Amino acid sequence: MVEATLTFCCGPDCGKETTSTLKCPTCLKEGLNMVFCDQSCFRRNWAQHKNIHKKPDADSYDPFPKFSYAGNVKPAYPLTPRREVPAHIPRPDYAQNGKPVTEIKNDRTGKIKVLDEKEIKALRVVCALAREVIDIAAAAVKPGVTTDEIDEIVHNETIKRNAYPSPLNYWNYPKSVCTSVNEVICHGIPDKRPLQDGDIVNLDVTLYKNGFHADLNETYYVGEKATANKDLVNLVETTRESLELAISSVKPGLAIRQLGEIIEAHAKKNNVSVVRSYCGHGINTLFHCQPDIPHYAKNKAVGVCKPGIVFTIEPMLNMGTYRDNLWPDNWTSTTADGLPSAQFEHTLLVTEDGVEVLTSRNKKSPGGPVKRIA
Amino acid sequence: MATTANVEGLLDWFRDPSNKSFWNEDLLDIRTASVGGGAGVFAREDIDVHSHDHCGGHGDDHEHEDTPILLRVSKEAILSGRNSKICNLLYEGGLDGMQAVVLAYLYEKADPTSPWKGYVDSINIYDDNGKPIVPPCMWDEEAKKCLKGTEAEVLGVTDPEEIERYFTIALAFAREVESVIPRPKELDIVGKPQEEVEKMFEVYAAIVLAVSSRAFTIDDFHGLALVPGADLFNHNAYDDEDVHFETIADVCPFCGKDSGCGHSEFGGPDSEEDDSMTGSDSEDEEESGEEEENDDEQLLEITEEVIERFESDLLEQNGSESDESSDESDAELSPVERERNSAFSDPDSCCDITLVKSIKKDQEIFNTYGDLSNPFLLSSYLFVAKNNPNDTVGLGRQIIRFSKNSKFAKHISWWEKTGYVLFKSQFARARGLDEDEEQQDSVSDGWKLDMKIAADGNPTPATYAFARLLSLSHIHLKRVILQKHKLHSSLTIRDPRANRLLLHWCQQRVSQYGEVKVPPGYKHMVSPLINHEKQILAKAIERLSR
Numbered sequence: 001m002v003e004a005t006l007t008f009c010c011g012p013d014c015g016k017e018t019t020s021t022l023k024c025p026t027c028l029k030e031g032l033n034m035v036f037c038d039q040s041c042f043r044r045n046w047a048q049h050k051n052i053h054k055k056p057d058a059d060s061y062d063p064f065p066k067f068s069y070a071g072n073v074k075p076a077y078p079l080t081p082r083r084e085v086p087a088h089i090p091r092p093d094y095a096q097n098g099k100p101v102t103e104i105k106n107d108r109t110g111k112i113k114v115l116d117e118k119e120i121k122a123l124r125v126v127c128a129l130a131r132e133v134i135d136i137a138a139a140a141v142k143p144g145v146t147t148d149e150i151d152e153i154v155h156n157e158t159i160k161r162n163a164y165p166s167p168l169n170y171w172n173y174p175k176s177v178c179t180s181v182n183e184v185i186c187h188g189i190p191d192k193r194p195l196q197d198g199d200i201v202n203l204d205v206t207l208y209k210n211g212f213h214a215d216l217n218e219t220y221y222v223g224e225k226a227t228a229n230k231d232l233v234n235l236v237e238t239t240r241e242s243l244e245l246a247i248s249s250v251k252p253g254l255a256i257r258q259l260g261e262i263i264e265a266h267a268k269k270n271n272v273s274v275v276r277s278y279c280g281h282g283i284n285t286l287f288h289c290q291p292d293i294p295h296y297a298k299n300k301a302v303g304v305c306k307p308g309i310v311f312t313i314e315p316m317l318n319m320g321t322y323r324d325n326l327w328p329d330n331w332t333s334t335t336a337d338g339l340p341s342a343q344f345e346h347t348l349l350v351t352e353d354g355v356e357v358l359t360s361r362n363k364k365s366p367g368g369p370v371k372r373i374a
Numbered sequence: 375m376a377t378t379a380n381v382e383g384l385l386d387w388f389r390d391p392s393n394k395s396f397w398n399e400d401l402l403d404i405r406t407a408s409v410g411g412g413a414g415v416f417a418r419e420d421i422d423v424h425s426h427d428h429c430g431g432h433g434d435d436h437e438h439e440d441t442p443i444l445l446r447v448s449k450e451a452i453l454s455g456r457n458s459k460i461c462n463l464l465y466e467g468g469l470d471g472m473q474a475v476v477l478a479y480l481y482e483k484a485d486p487t488s489p490w491k492g493y494v495d496s497i498n499i500y501d502d503n504g505k506p507i508v509p510p511c512m513w514d515e516e517a518k519k520c521l522k523g524t525e526a527e528v529l530g531v532t533d534p535e536e537i538e539r540y541f542t543i544a545l546a547f548a549r550e551v552e553s554v555i556p557r558p559k560e561l562d563i564v565g566k567p568q569e570e571v572e573k574m575f576e577v578y579a580a581i582v583l584a585v586s587s588r589a590f591t592i593d594d595f596h597g598l599a600l601v602p603g604a605d606l607f608n609h610n611a612y613d614d615e616d617v618h619f620e621t622i623a624d625v626c627p628f629c630g631k632d633s634g635c636g637h638s639e640f641g642g643p644d645s646e647e648d649d650s651m652t653g654s655d656s657e658d659e660e661e662s663g664e665e666e667e668n669d670d671e672q673l674l675e676i677t678e679e680v681i682e683r684f685e686s687d688l689l690e691q692n693g694s695e696s697d698e699s700s701d702e703s704d705a706e707l708s709p710v711e712r713e714r715n716s717a718f719s720d721p722d723s724c725c726d727i728t729l730v731k732s733i734k735k736d737q738e739i740f741n742t743y744g745d746l747s748n749p750f751l752l753s754s755y756l757f758v759a760k761n762n763p764n765d766t767v768g769l770g771r772q773i774i775r776f777s778k779n780s781k782f783a784k785h786i787s788w789w790e791k792t793g794y795v796l797f798k799s800q801f802a803r804a805r806g807l808d809e810d811e812e813q814q815d816s817v818s819d820g821w822k823l824d825m826k827i828a829a830d831g832n833p834t835p836a837t838y839a840f841a842r843l844l845s846l847s848h849i850h851l852k853r854v855i856l857q858k859h860k861l862h863s864s865l866t867i868r869d870p871r872a873n874r875l876l877l878h879w880c881q882q883r884v885s886q887y888g889e890v891k892v893p894p895g896y897k898h899m900v901s902p903l904i905n906h907e908k909q910i911l912a913k914a915i916e917r918l919s920r
Contacts, residue, residue, distance in 0.1 A: 025676055042676060046684045104636030106643045108629035112462040253555045255459040258487065276709055291462070298392035298710065300450055300489050302461035306554040309462075322709055 009037035010082070011045035012172040015096035026053045032081060048172065051079045060192040064328045071183035071338025075329065076192035079174055080148055083155045091164050092208050092287065098172035103286045112282060112290050114308035120349060122210040123284065123310065126163065127347055127358035130214035131365070133157045134205040137177065138366040143197040143223045147179035150203065151190035158207055166206035166213050166287050173331060178204035178217070180332075185275055185316050185324050185341040187331045197223030200236060202343050206287065213287045215312050216359035217345040220367045230373040231319060232340060237372055238270040239317040239342040242295075246313050250305060250348060250355035256291045257301040263315045264297035273322035275341065277333070280312045283347055296322075305350045310358075314345030377507070378404070378413035378606065379498040387492030387602060391710040394448035394717045397603050402444060407608055407738060409757070414608045414738045422732045444617060444739070445603045445727035448717040449630065452592060452725060453490050454599030456630070458482055463551045473543055475598045476585050480544075484558035493602040497588070499580040506580035510753055511537055517896050523886035524904055526749040528768055529823075537579050544578065587755045592725065593623040595630030601725050610740035611751070611759030616733050617741050621725040632722050748903045758903045765829045767910050769837065770822040771886065772879040785844050785851055793861065794821040797839050800862035829906075831913025833876050835866065841879075845871035877918035884911050 009018045018037035027034040034049070036042035042049075055061045060076040085091065094100040115123065137154045155176035158165040165176035173189075180188035180202040181195070188202075195201055204217035219236050221227045242263045249262055264274050279301075280293030291303035295315040320339035327334065335341050349356045361368065378384070381404050388397035401421055407414030423441050450457065455464045455474030460481045464474050479497075482488040501507050510518070510526065511534040518532045526532065548561040557564075560578055563571045588605035589598045604619055628637045707715070717723065733739055743751075747765045748758040777786050801807075825837045833841070842865045846854060854864050887908070892900045 022674070022676060025678065026681070036676075039676070039680075043684060046681075047688055101636075101640050105628075105640050107636060109643045110456055110461050110465040111643070112465075114466075252553065255485065255487075257459060257489070261487070276713070296709070298390075298489065300457060302457060302459060304459050304463060304555055306463070306551075 007035050009041055010034045010049070011036055011041040012048055012082070012169055012174070013045060013098050014041045015098075015169075024049065026050075030054060034081075048174065051077055051174070052081045054078050067328055069327075069338075070325055070334050070336055073181050073183055073193070073334070075189070075327065075332070076146075079189065079191055080151075082174060083152070083168070083176060085159055085164055085168065089159060089162055089164050090209075090211075092166065092170075092213075094170055095164065095168070098169050100170060100287060103288060106286060106289055108290065110290070110302070112303050112306075112309050113284050114306065115284060115310060115349075116308070119212070119284070120308070123212045123214065123347075123349070124358060126207050126209040126212050127214040127216075129161045129163055129209065130205055130207040130216055130347075131359050131362070133161070133207060134203055134216055134218065135362075135365045137203050137205065138218065138220055141195065141201060141203075141220045141222060141366070143199075144194050146192050146194050147181065147188070147190035147201070148175075148192055150179055151175045151177050154203070154205055158205075161207070161209070163207040163209035166208045166215070167204075170287060178202070180204070180341070180343065182340045183334045183338045185318070185333045185335060186278055186343060187333055189329060189331055195222045198225030198229065199223070200226055200232060200340060200342060204343075204345065208287070211285050213283050213285075214359060215283050215287070215345065215347050217314060217343055218367050219342040219344060221370065227370050228373070233370055233373055234270055235272050235317060235319045235340055236342045237369060238267060238272050239315055240344050240369055242266040242315050242317065243313055243344040243346065246295075246315070247346065247348060247355060247357060250313075250350060251353060252306050252350060254305040256293060256303040256305065256311075257299050259313060260294045260299045260301070261297045263295045263313075267315075267317050272317045272319055275316035275318060275322055275324060277324050278314075278316060280314045280345070282309070282311045284310050307350055307352050309350050310347060312345050312347050314343060316341055316343040377411075377498040378496050380492075380496045381413070383492040384496040384602065387490075387496075390492075391708070391714040393489065393602075394451045394714045395602060396443065396446045396718065398442060398444050401442060402739070404606060405738075409608075412608070413606055415606050416738050417733045417735055419735050420733070421729060423729050441729055443726060444729060446718060446721075447601050447603065447725045448714075449592065449596065449621070449723050449725065450717065452596065452599040452601050453478060453482065453493065454592065454596040456596050457599070459485065459488075460551070460555065463547075463554065467547050467550060469543070469547065470597055472582070472586055472589065472598055473540060475589055475600060476540070476582055477544060477547060479585050479600065480558040480560055480581065481555065484556075490602075493600070497584050499577070499584045506577045507583065507756065508576055508579045509537070509583045509756065512576060512579045513896070517893050517900075519888065520890045520892045520896065520900050520904075522888040522890065524749070524907060525747070525766070525768060526752055526903060528770065529749050531749050531753040534579075537582060538575075540582060541575055541578050583754075583756065590619055590725070591623070592621055593625045593630065594627040595625050604725060604727050604741075607727065607739060607741035609743045609746075609751070609755065609757075609759075611742075611746070611762050611764065613742070613745075613763070614740070615742035616729060616731055616737075616739045617727050618730050619725065619741060620728055622722050748906065752899055752903060756899065758899055760902045761829075761906055761909075763829050765906050765910065766826040766834070767883060767907050767914075768823060768826040769876075769879045769883055770825055772882045773822055773825050773840075775882075776879070782844050784848065785846070788851070788855060789840060789843055790821065792858070793843065794824075794836065794840075796858060797836060797861050797865060800859075801835055801839075804862055827880065827910055827914045829910055831910055831917055833914070838872060838876070839865035841872040841875045842867065842869050844875060845869055873918045877915060880911050880914045880918065884908070884915070 006017055006019060009016050014037060016037055020035055020037045022036045022039065022042060024034040051063065062074050063077045093102055133154055136157050137150050140150060140153055155165055158176065167173050167178060168176045175190045177190060178187050179190045180186050181199055199222040200219050201222055202217055202219040206213055206215040226232055245266055246259045246262045267274050274296045276296050282289040282291050291311055292301050293311055293313055294301050318335050318339060318341045320335060320337040323336035324333045325336050347358045349358050387393055388395050401418055403416045403418050404413050405416045421442065455461060455470060455478045458478035458481065460478060464477065482490050483494045488494060499506055510531050521527045521532055545561055545563060548557040560574065560581065563574060588600055590601050590604060592599045607617060622632050625632045626635045626637050628642050629635050745764045748762045751758050825840060827833055
């Protein structure tokens with residue numbers, strides 16, 4: 001009797017244990033053993049799965065040749081296959097099939113979780129690790145490095161710390177970090193595009209460990225050309241400052257909706273616009289939860305700060321229009337006019353008399369503010 | 375009546391696109407109401423309803439395009455507990471309903487940067503002499519006395535117990551969250567002398583009156599909420615309203631979405647099922663469904679041909695997906711204007727005031743708040759309607775007194791335990807009414823409140839049935855009980871003894887009224903209420919004596 005080998009279905013929306021021997025023939029040719037539990041699973045996941053297939057005669061290709069991109073940044077496929085997370089690392093509920101069920105159940109319920117001392121302690125640990133990981137990844141940012149190589153660093157550094165890279169398979173997101181270059185506002189998927197002198201790139205890192213998520217992102221200048229670009233520096237520094245200004249207002253009693261006033265005022269003063277489609281969010285045992293934190297003025301976000309609640313502020317500011325477009329990959333959001341966009345994010349804990357930046361920079365952190373060019 | 379101040383500020387609030395609301399300024403004007411001296415909404419010009427289809431845009435595939443929208447407010451812009459900044463604190467305090475709306479109002483009012491400032495400031499709670507306009511339960515004793523013996527008194531309209539309880543809960547909430555958010559001045563009793571606290575209680579009562587008289591029941595998510603503008607339309611008590619308030623009420627109680635939210639698939643936030651199980655269960659269903667469809671092509675191997683087929687399917691799908699590049703026609707609009715327009719394009723996420731019948735220039739435009747009797751109107755809105763067709767006069771007290779006669783102990787105990795509910799349900803069935811609705815007040819001794827004379831001077835069917843039951847001898851009573859399936863027919867038989875009993879109760883009921891002079895400031899509210907009750911009883915007595 002031959003015992004069937006147990007493996008996991010590689011369909012991102014499935015991930016179940018299976019004894020199936022149904023393999024993707026293209027992957028087999030490339031030496032990859034990609035098993036699907038059944039044909040309907042394969043069919044359902046085909047559109048996403050094929051992104052890892054190479055094209056003959058090309059190192060990389062644009063998977064959406066008919067799409068009219070707003071700027072110069074285009075996807076450079078194939079994506080690398082999904083990176084493995086060792087079995088001993090505890091995973092969030094969506095890791096298997098992509099559906100964050102506990103998040104869905106808690107959507108918009110009006111509750112903002114208040115963390116107790118023990119929970120805060122656990123969260124602090126994972127936030128510190130997230131800072132370590134982003135700093136290591138940021139140190140690798142330079143012209144010629146692909147965003148996929150950065151993904152590899154983030155992934156490996158994360159699992160090295162016995163943490164799960166929260167973006168991986170969240171709503172079937174294929175990678176372990178978001179890398180957003182130039183006009184990409186957020187949720188850029190790491191691929192074969194090498195960073196170029198003059199780019200800016202945002203690394204958005206989230207770790208899950210001890211039951212808590214820690215989320216932060218920073219925008220980095222790539223090469224000398226970027227820091228010599230007056231408008232680009234104004235955009236990046238204004239974004240960095242707007243986050244700092246917003247954070248410094250956080251204390252018990254602050255209405256969440258006020259944060260957008262502060263950010264938009266600073267953006268206006270510096271002639272850049274505020275993205276309206278994406279918000280900061282509560283974060284704790286859930287990757288995304290209440291409260292929503294819009295970054296624009298005159299919003300009607302609900303909730304008031306009280307000690308023990310944790311959320312991110314992550315303003316996205318654009319050099320041109322505030323409007324955004326979505327790529328056909330259903331993740332990458334770019335500015336509608338192709339002009340650059342910058343973003344910064346911290347995970348924040350409201351304390352008795354103010355706020356603690358749980359993901360704060362340290363002396364060794366790469367990046368950091370650059371002087372505006374007069 | 376709660377009045378409206380700062381109308382210009384309110385109009386400015388509507389003009390601000392970030393409030394995602396539309397007040398039809400071309401057609402509507404806010405003027406002094408035709409009755410009562412508060413504000414009302416008037417037509418600036420003739421407005422026609424072309425369509426006779428009154429079901430509105432909500433949930434319908436079509437909208438009646440001909441009839442102009444008078445008011446549209448996105449559900450994001452209504453002032454509910456859920457939408458207020460203290461949403462999370464209310465959640466932790468377990469507060470909802472009117473209590474939550476009143477607190478939301480108070481904390482928004484205390485915030486000079488509140489997005490509802492223009493609206494909140496338009497709510498006036500003071501009369502011309504600067505005194506808070508309070509509900510009848512807070513009137514002075516002199517004024518309360520003149521309601522003695524009226525339905526208003528019987529139904530507890532003059533009893534301050536409920537508002538006291540509200541105040542206590544509001545103060546407890548304010549104390550509880552004080553470390554996070556300062557008390558609004560209306561709830562800041564700390565260190566205040568007793569007489570000042572009493573004054574604050576009066577102001578609080580006036581606020582509850584103002585809020586409760588303006589609030590609408592929205593949906594299963596928001597519950598009660600203030601809807602700017604919608605509260606300006608006054609009430610027509612005679613089933614003759616010009617507009618309807620329309621919104622989708624049946625939404626997810628957890629997130630407010632009207633369809634396709636995750637809670638319907640996975641359950642509420644605290645539902646106990648194993649998460650992974652729930653997820654994979656539903657997926658199993660999906661999968662098995664798909665498998666059935668594709669039964670004929672169960673594969674053991676994936677070949678290039680299969681992949682080619684997937685590819686061509688994919689191409690087809692992408693081709694059929696409409697090009698979603700954004701509409702450039704409104705490119706010159708500001709972000710907030712664009713978002714308002716997009717909110718308006720989904721009427722299911724809005725509250726509307728829609729016209730249901732044509733209206734002439736300079737007429738006041740009325741809504742209806744429901745089939746409400748004068749005692750209810752008085753306690754909730756501080757006005758009454760002359761000859762209100764929803765008025766009734768109860769005989770409960772007379773019946774309680776009468777019930778003390780042990781001669782009827784058996785009759786009454788059977789009626790209380792069985793007869794009343796049974797009669798109501800048989801009656802409802804005979805009339806083709808919704809039984810559930812008819813049986814709402816059938817619990818314990820709630821039946822006594824249901825013994826009453828209707829506005830037309832006739833006893834309600836259950837009241838007559840009860841009188842008829844009492845007029846039965848013990849032998850007849852037994853027979854009726856044995857044939858209880860015929861209760862409806864046996865208790866509606868005309869019986870002079872039943873009439874005499876009813877007449878007796880009505881005469882006693884008339885003598886219940888005190889002979890008190892109504893203080894001048896209260897005449898417009900109290901006199902029509904008392905007069906109509908007396909008229910109803912006079913009609914009843916006249917009929918029953920025939």
